[in-house]
Amino acid sequence: MTDPLLRVEHLSLHVGATPIVRDVTFSVAAGESLAIIGPNGAGKTLLFRALIGAVPFEGTIRWKAGIRIGYVPQKLDLTRDVPITGFDFLRAKPGASTIGGTGLAAILADVGLPTAIAHLSIGSISGGQFQRLLVAFALVDHPDVLLLDEPTAGVDEPGQERLNELVARLQCERNMTVLLISHDLSVVFRHATQVLCLGREHVCVGAPRTVLTSERLSAIYGEEVALHVHDTGEGTACRWQR
């Protein structure tokens, strides 16, 4: 059996003296799609920040050697008046010079962002456009794994659909691994192969069909959660190709 791409064991996270995440263990295989769900304040973003080495943690986080990570953070509090264009930002990524302007334009087309927008200052474009730019940045050097922290927050409805489809397509075409934080349970049900639920008192890992039940969700969120998903098959990111 091959080593997983990511192995997390007995992970605990604190903010100051306050414990946020307690004793979480999971692993992610190459090509898998792990969705992380849970109420606000459960530590989902903190978990991502621990995975990229930005915050201290207890326990073990082990990435497979040589893994390239594409990270799309939750909405950024960006200084609005800096003369840095979308292209300045994309070209700032190590590896951008190897794919050139044509490659960058192709990535922008993939995320549905017109190249004209990338010539504008990143402070002057809309929140949704900036979010697409962050996804484009993450894709620049063909990452092995994508960490997406609510990547469609602030993006319009067609844009959300496009980004979800793009991520699903990249998984199929490049066997990319995806870790996704999302509050959209129907997206989680459709695209995830595994779900990690972080509740205040309750942590669970499993297939969408076993985790995304009304009883489990109520335990995670601490209140009744209505789940409306069309049962077109769980974790079937590549179903449209089959």
Add this chain to the structure above:
Amino acid sequence: MSVATLILAAAVAMAAGLVGCFAVMRRMALAGDALSHVALPGIGVALALHVHPLLGATAMLFFGGLVVWAFEERSRLATETLIGVVFSAALAIGSMTTSGEDLIEALFGGEAGQPSSVETTFVLLAALAVTWFVVARKRALVVALVSPDIARTVGINVRLLNLLYLQMFALTIALGLRYLGVLLMGSLIIVPAATAKQLSRNLSQMLAIAAAMAVAVTLGGSAVASWTHRPTGPCIVTLAATCFFLTFVRHQESA
């Protein structure tokens, strides 16, 4: 001013304009200003020990850069408070350790006589080092500016980058003390960059305009000082501030 002095001043100005771009975008104009005052006690100690004031100022500025870096890393909330305390303490200690004419010269710069060959070499190499750092690391600085977390995922050591940047900032202040003094050197870093930010549409433009404007106001201010027999530092900063306000008004009108 001799040609050699003008070349040195232009090299320092170019470094100041470039390093200032990221100071303005990182919103650390206030931190930079406070940091420049840290040089004062260093100058006082150097004068007391009969060593070159530039050495004392540089050592103290590097230390100040370390302090600001350490506090920025630990607590963002405390940074402004710290800067307020550091600013006042540095002025107080500096005014106790420096006296009379030396203090005025340290604050506002003095007559820039013929630099020694050692000073010329040090200033030129240091200005080139700062220029190289900003040009070579501009991409990493951009990514870290947008998101330190994203920067970490692309292999940028954000803590080290921040420390190096602050030390380059500190070194730039040290380089300009001879011409502009403690109170005015921070302005040559911030004002041309702030002006360039209003005129630029992308990063390359901002870097080019800031560097060119810093050099232009330094040479122009020196010429005005020479003609009018006024101190060089205030002439340079007044010219820089005039450019800023003119572009500010134009920017507001076009907006």
